[in-house]
């Protein structure tokens with residue numbers, strides 16, 4: 001049996017940084033990433049046979065927990081009939097119909113293979129629809145790694161402290177305006193100054209890539225008002241929040257209807273599947289109907305669609321999201337109470353089944369406040385929890401996730417492990 005460290009050393013021989021996505025490399029927290037071999041329900045097992053309760057869930061997709069029998073069976077059955085055809089299948093229609101039923105703002109939906117593809121395509125569509133170039137995003141929000149979006153972005157870019165990426169031409173970046181999240185004055189001023197040049201505003205309706213930041217009261221409604229007034233397309237990036245914060249996603253939870261939405265993660269149940277969609281008059285500009293080109297060899301892949309349909313079937317069950325939110329709330333309240341008992345500056349909050357943990361006295365409301373979190377304290381917490389068999393995101397700038405497989409007892413064990421850590425921290429002083 002190889003250790004995680006041995007596997008990590010071997011991986012770095014032919015994979016940059018030994019990982020296929022940067023945030024997995026543990027660079028923000030140190031140490032060797034865990035190489036997982038199996039997941040079942042709320043648990044994952046690493047190469048050394050150690051079990052962990054999983055609060056990452058593959059960054060959100062595993063809302064049912066790992067290897068849910070109905071999802072696995074659906075994927076296996078689809079795979080046995082063929083892995084891909086590059087031609088339409090009835091299952092894709094079933095998924096598009098379901099998405100449009102569950103997301104009233106979606107009149108047409110296009111399936112793709114990743115959240116990056118979904119947001120990149122939605123932005124190109126908005127630019128094609130409006131004939132404008134300027135894109136507005138928000139500092140600390142992450143929408144995948146297409147060039148236009150790697151400007152003051154969150155997630156891995158925040159984790160590594162360089163919120164904009166090398167390799168993005170200045171001539172591309174100049175078409176992206178990054179504003180402070182939750183800053184109504186900055187938004188109003190930007191629209192006053194150049195509103196008629198703005199093709200689209202893309203926003204995480206609940207930010208999950210600078211840890212969790214809730215939309216300030218009225219912020220999403222203001223976005224809707226400003227974009228409607230100036231003929232700009234409002235894109236809700238629900239790749240993370242979609243079917244995670246509520247069955248009706250963030251747009252239903254907050255009662256604000258975007259023009260376009262992007263989805264990913266949960267809708268694939270762990271398989272590569274994402275989607276963008278929205279108003280018919282906009283979506284009809286997409287090829288082959290209209291002049292905005294977008295394509296994909298594996299778009300609507302039958303195995304991924306089967307896993308997605310099986311997942312979306314489960315999350316529609318009565319009480320599903322109430323239970324998910326209750327588990328996330330139990331975790332946030334329990335760990336916060338433990339920190340308070342030991343005088344540790346800590347707070348936590350959840351929205352539905354996603355949560356944020358912050359090493360500061362109060363929950364942050366914007367990017368600047370998130371940046372005051374004690375990342376060293378987070379790193380110590382992360383490793384203590386890892387040691388005790390609780391796997392949290394290896395970065396202070398990522399949201400966490402519970403699954404339907406997490407029980408109250410599972411959550412209580414995480415709270416007890418956190419209490420033990422906070423007590424030890426206090427002794428160290």
Ligand code: KE4
Nearest residue numbers: 021059114115116142143144155209239240
């Ligand atoms: P993907 O291309 O990684 O499927 O989706 C990009 C994306 C788009 N929009 C939002 C709101 C997202 O959160 C993401 C991806 N999320 C990160 C986690 N913060 C994926 C993890 C990773 O990069 O490895």
